[in-house]
Amino acid sequence: MDLRCVACGERSPHDPLLLSCPRCGEALEVLLAPEVLAGKPEFAGRGVWRYGPLLPGGPAVSLGEGDTGLHRCERLGRDLGIPRLFVKNEGENPTGSFKDRGMTVGISLAIAAGVRAVACASTGNTSASMAAYAARAGLPAFVLVPAGRVAAGKLSQAVAHGAAIAEVEGSFDEAMELVLELARTRREVYLLNSINPYRLEGQKTLAFEVCEALGEAPDAVVLPMGNAGNVSAVWKGFQEFRALGRIGRLPRMIGVQAEGAAPLVRVLRDGASECRVERPETVATAIRIGAPVNWRKAVAAVRLSGGEAGTVTDAEILAAQRDLARLEGLFVEPAAASPIAYLRKRRIPEAATVVCVATGHGLKDPDAVGTAPVRRRRVPANLEALRAAFSEVWPGSGAHGLPIGS
Ligand code: F0G
Numbered sequence: 001m002d003l004r005c006v007a008c009g010e011r012s013p014h015d016p017l018l019l020s021c022p023r024c025g026e027a028l029e030v031l032l033a034p035e036v037l038a039g040k041p042e043f044a045g046r047g048v049w050r051y052g053p054l055l056p057g058g059p060a061v062s063l064g065e066g067d068t069g070l071h072r073c074e075r076l077g078r079d080l081g082i083p084r085l086f087v088k089n090e091g092e093n094p095t096g097s098f099k100d101r102g103m104t105v106g107i108s109l110a111i112a113a114g115v116r117a118v119a120c121a122s123t124g125n126t127s128a129s130m131a132a133y134a135a136r137a138g139l140p141a142f143v144l145v146p147a148g149r150v151a152a153g154k155l156s157q158a159v160a161h162g163a164a165i166a167e168v169e170g171s172f173d174e175a176m177e178l179v180l181e182l183a184r185t186r187r188e189v190y191l192l193n194s195i196n197p198y199r200l201e202g203q204k205t206l207a208f209e210v211c212e213a214l215g216e217a218p219d220a221v222v223l224p225m226g227n228a229g230n231v232s233a234v235w236k237g238f239q240e241f242r243a244l245g246r247i248g249r250l251p252r253m254i255g256v257q258a259e260g261a262a263p264l265v266r267v268l269r270d271g272a273s274e275c276r277v278e279r280p281e282t283v284a285t286a287i288r289i290g291a292p293v294n295w296r297k298a299v300a301a302v303r304l305s306g307g308e309a310g311t312v313t314d315a316e317i318l319a320a321q322r323d324l325a326r327l328e329g330l331f332v333e334p335a336a337a338s339p340i341a342y343l344r345k346r347r348i349p350e351a352a353t354v355v356c357v358a359t360g361h362g363l364k365d366p367d368a369v370g371t372a373p374v375r376r377r378r379v380p381a382n383l384e385a386l387r388a389a390f391s392e393v394w395p396g397s398g399a400h401g402l403p404i405g406s
Contacts, residue, residue: 001056003028003197006296014056016109019183019196027294028197029236030056037243048101048205054240055205056198060108061137065100066205068092070213070355075327080343084353086218087340088210089330091361095157098203098230098359099129105202106192107133115190117142119182121168121175122193123226123286124154125360130192131161142182142189144168144175151285151333151365171280173291176227194229195293203230207237210355217247220348222339223357225255225264225298225309226287230359232297235305252351253307255298256342258282258317258335263290268302268309275299283314283368286335286360312341320344322372324358331362 003012007026012018021028032054041053047066049059069089077085090098107130110118118134119142120126127143127150134141143158147167158165168175176193183191192199211217217238225231231253241247257265261280266272275295280288292298302309312320317334320341324330339356348354362369377389 001033002031004031006300016056016113016198017115017187017190019191027195027296029232029297030197030201032240037240041244048104048202051205051208054208055105055201057105057109057112059104060111061133062104062108063094063100063132063136065093065104065202066209068206068209070210071328071330073324073328073330076323076340079323079327080340081347082343082351082354084218085343086210086214086353086355087324087328087330088206088355088357089332090206090357090359091330091332091336091364095125095129095132096153096361096364097125097129098206098357099125100133101205102194102199102202102229102233103129103133103192106196106199107137107139109198110139110190110192111137113190115139116188118190118192119179120144120192121172121179122150123172123288124150124364125286126193127163127165128154128157128161128364131158131163134163135161140164142166144179146170146172146175149285149288152367153361153364172289173280176291176293193293194227194233200229200233200236203233204237204240206357207234208241211238211241211247214353217241217249217251218353218355219351220252220254220307220354221357222254222256222342222348222354224284224287224335224338224359225257226289226292226335228255228264228292228294228298230357231255232294232301234357235301250305251355252348253301253305254339254342254348255302255307255309256338257309257311258284258287258338259311259313261288261290262311264292264295264298265309265311267295268299282317284317284333284335284338285365286333287338310342310346312338312345316341316344318368318371321362321368325362330358332358333360333362333365334368336360336362
């Protein structure tokens with residue numbers, strides 16, 4: 001398992017501690033050994049480690065990640081005009097987001113390499129996941145988050161798991177720069193952001209699960225892009241399954257960003273030369289990122305797959321979050337709803353089977369639901385008042401013969 005630089009192509013031997021190209025400093029990707037791709041790897045067991053033959057290291061620390069539901073969404077699919085719409089619900093992972101797939105691999109390697117502590121900058125989910133896996137491994141965890149910009153559920157996870165939390169007075173991008181510097185100067189601190197190519201190896205298993213569940217690759221996969229590690233990891237997974245002959249075609253990768261935080265869309269759709277926006281802003285705090293560290297990989301994934309990138313507004317994101325919750329019983333956080341928001345406004349040509357990746361659980365960010373129209377009343381504790389309240393909240397319910405109104 002070698003490493004290759006995504007910018008200059010320089011090859012380096014397997015080294016869990018090498019997180020950027022020794023020649024040009026750009027991001028690295030893991031290459032599977034040719035004999036692995038040429039052979040017939042056997043998959044056994046469940047979850048991320050079912051795909052152990054295609055992953056670096058072994059499962060030293062696991063909380064039972066992966067194996068999330070791929071939910072057929074017929075009502076929403078009809079509404080959006082998509083014959084076979086699926087939602088891969090990554091909120092079903094142990095800490096409630098897709099990050100756990102990567103963290104089991106990253107932390108397991110960290111232990112094998114004998115590191116003394118782990119660190120990350122985060123918009124919330126990475127820190128929650130890293131803190132949980134570090135706790136299980138008995139490693140100290142250092143977390144940098146943008147002060148006041150992290151959803152309540154995520155921060156409480158990092159607190160509960162005992163991470164040392166620095167609330168940086170600045171943006172996520174500034175926190176990211178800081179933690180990169182910290183890791184450069186303190187070699188004993190292992191960085192677990194998605195710049196770590198080994199962590200992304202765990203995240204590619206999402207693609208494997210989708211292929212095994214459907215028996216083929218879907219026509220399109222739609223997912224949110226923030227630091228842009230996940231779109232690249234999932235694309236890599238599909239490519240590897242294709243190389244192994246497990247699927248016959250590749251899906252189009254559709255990357256979605258929030259209107260106010262869309263540096264990748266500016267590059268991919270508008271031809272901008274620099275992948276950066278100043279002061280990113282969106283209700284989807286998970287993807288409030290102006291300078292994605294994996295932008296080269298993401299641009300390649302979207303372009304090579306024949307996919308596209310586009311934006312959605314905050315209002316569209318919140319409407320999609322409501323649709324998923326009320327039509328399909330899936331409660332996801334705002335960033336995780338952005339793919340549905342995109343499909344509402346843009347038709348993907350000739351895409352009959354579409355998989356949306358819902359990246360994180362709705363309970364992560366309970367405050368975001370505050371803007372939804374609510375049907376909720378405080379009532380005195382008697383049946384008459386209860387009936388009156390329900391018929392008021394749900395006018396006409398009595399007339400429709402429902403048992404609750406007066
Ligand atoms: N969706 C959710 C819920 C996320 O938490 C993130 C990233 C993304 C999508 C975007 O994934 O960065 O691989 O493109 N969250 C990171 C964090 C940045 O710190 O938790 P990406």
